[in-house]
Amino acid sequence: MLTVSALKRLHIVVSFELADGECIALQGPSGVGKSLLLRAIADLDPNEGSVELDGVSRETMSAPVWRRQVTYVAAEPGWWADTVQEHFTDWDLATPLVDQLGLPASCGTWPIRRLSTGEKQRLGLVRALLLHSRVLLLDEPTSALDAASTASVEALVAARVSAGTSVLWSTHNSGQARRVGSRLFMMASGGHLEEHSL
Numbered sequence: 205m206l207t208v209s210a211l212k213r214l215h216i217v218v219s220f221e222l223a224d225g226e227c228i229a230l231q232g233p234s235g236v237g238k239s240l241l242l243r244a245i246a247d248l249d250p251n252e253g254s255v256e257l258d259g260v261s262r263e264t265m266s267a268p269v270w271r272r273q274v275t276y277v278a279a280e281p282g283w284w285a286d287t288v289q290e291h292f293t294d295w296d297l298a299t300p301l302v303d304q305l306g307l308p309a310s311c312g313t314w315p316i317r318r319l320s321t322g323e324k325q326r327l328g329l330v331r332a333l334l335l336h337s338r339v340l341l342l343d344e345p346t347s348a349l350d351a352a353s354t355a356s357v358e359a360l361v362a363a364r365v366s367a368g369t370s371v372l373w374s375t376h377n378s379g380q381a382r383r384v385g386s387r388l389f390m391m392a393s394g395g396h397l398e399e400h401s402l
């Protein structure tokens with residue numbers, strides 16, 4: 205169980221609980237603060253308030269240890285080496301996921317500069333999935349994808365949710381919010397969350 209209590213980041217103030225094996229869809233107008241919220245939960249930016257995993261505060265552990273358990277996945281993931289496979293500890297572990305997301309295993313040798321936006325997005329998700337985090341904070345993970353790739357991502361994440369992973373999934377697509385979420389949070393302009401029925 206992820207417990208977020210009075211989390212404050214700029215204008216945002218939120219409290220909620222995310223159960224094991226639950227996916228909450230997060231919607232709201234562009235610029236309302238969805239990314240700010242996801243990044244604050246992962247402790248990537250300065251913020252106040254309490255965030256606990258099974259009652260254990262993130263303050264009891266180092267930021268890298270927290271982020272391996274509560275992992276933010278950016279819509280535009282970052283890259284620091286020349287080729288795809290250099291970003292993976294073990295490329296062989298990545299290839300089944302790469303395949304499920306419609307990319308060839310040979311893409312490991314591809315230079316990052318040749319990747320399309322959607323290829324980067326899928327490979328960034330694979331990187332995160334290999335951590336087997338307890339909580340995934342997905343920031344518009346299919347914003348650059350076609351319908352088939354979007355369906356692959358939704359299926360892969362659904363399998364993780366069934367296996368107990370908790371997910372907070374930001375999306376502008378109401379249909380996707382209904383497909384992936386068992387609950388729906390709308391972020392209002394004041395920076396608070398309202399739960400809506402799906």
Ligand SMILES: Nc1ncnc2c1ncn2[C@@H]1O[C@H](COP(=O)(O)OP(=O)(O)OP(=O)(O)O)[C@@H](O)[C@H]1O
Pocket residue numbers: 214232233234235236237238239240241
């Ligand atoms: N470091 C910062 N300092 C001040 N304001 C910021 C900072 N980072 C983001 N903002 C502002 O906070 C607001 C919320 O940004 P955020 O990226 O969370 O929106 P969002 O809801 O995810 O939008 P979108 O749906 O377009 O991705 C924006 O107006 C943005 O300019």
